[in-house]
Amino acid sequence: MPEINDLRSFISALEELGDVQRFSREVDPNLEASAITRRSTENGRPAPFFEHLTGADEGFRMVGAPGALSSVPGHSLARISLALGLPYTTTAAELVERLSEVDLQELIPPRRVSAESAPCKENILLGEKAGLGRFPIPFVHQDDGGPYVNTWGVLIARTPDGRWTNWAITRVMKIDDQHMTGLVLPSQHVGMIWREWEAIGKPMPYALVQGGHPGVGVVGGMTVPTEVDEGSFLGAILGKPVDVVKCETNDLEVPVSAEVVIEGHLSATRDAVEGPFAEFHGWALPETSPQPLFTIDAITYRNDPIWPLAAAGRPVDDSHVAPAAGISAEVVAVLRNAGLPVTTVWLPLGAACFWTVITVPSNWRDLMPGMDTPQLAHQIGEVLSTTRVGRLSPVVYVFDDDVDPSNDSDLLWAVATRVHPSLRQEQWHGKIMPWYPCFTEEELHNGWGAVVVHDGLLPAEGHGRAPSATFEGVFPAELRAKVLAAEAESADDADSNASR
Structure with missing residues (x-):
């Protein structure tokens, strides 16, 4: 298997595993490519690779579902594992453990290289020539507000004082050839950074990156802790720095092997209307919102660029896998740092990451003498309720580790037979994320609701605990x-x- 250092070598590695389906016929980026990609994710098929795109320059290509579940039998996490430099056989528990081991004190910052050695600089468009018209911008769902420039790329932004650089997947919609808009939510990192630019009344420089090292999209879809640079986090996972190069029109740095880089600035006011867009929760809600205006100043791209496409919707697709791994790993780290015994954590993909499932080792009573199941579940809820990552799922289940939370059969059995219909649960009220339609309209408007922690732990041996x-x-x-x-x-x- 070739060394993976960009989207092209990643596709080659997937192809060796039989996890790529090439389409040599012409495919339209206007809905057709997304419809094929949705069929792929919903039916567990190989990632679709479109070699000829209607309306795009010859040589421009597109790959669907690069971060979704793999079609390789028994190895559903092969795509995300390979993207992070891990064996394609990596299990959910192994993936979470590797991510939770990343020492935030020993991150590996990106390494700047010269523009001459950067493939993303093979073509440079500046000023009025920097238009989106030549690129296969996909129209993803029929009721979307427009074509979406970004579904599996990262938006790069930096605080005005330069202390924090964020790489994040956030949806970005095309308005015209030189303008876009996208979700800049106050609760998300890009929104936190934009607020600092808003406070000083200056436009925020940005770079929107399509492609590059496949791990870029994966960490961009995770919940890396606030003020931790995703580029350095990815370097720590890979064990080596990610090579970057300076943008043409601002001081931001982008991965050298990016397929396409769009540079520009965001307005310091919310001047555009974004949406609607069918999202990871599985619903095509007719919501729009006022968002900043993205102006394009430059575009650089590789010869014969490949545009990544994620067709978000009902689970499971790209919008679930990376967040599940990232949030799970951060919850593991938070709980272990609080001195609590944890075997693993997983956000079940079929539940659209609305649940967090925590398992504890069979000897947890020995590790925490005198503690009973309600007390352990309470301590877990107490720790989670005080952290941002702990409130990202409205429902938390705590089980013994004879349950594999990434195995849906295990999980359904445990939820059905170990969780009391109304007892052994606690509600922790606080801030909630704005994208959970399971909450009431009033709760979503106020940004305040409950996270429920269910105690599904078994009795101690010899106290009514039956064998499986x-x-x-x-x-x-x-x-x-x-x-x-x-x-x-x-x-x-x-x-x-x-x-x-």
């Missing part, structure tokens, strides 16, 4: 060994007959 009625749980060890030996012998016979 599984192959491992209710059959004698000798009989299990006999069954497994017979299976192995049968498999060997089948292989021998097949080779004759």
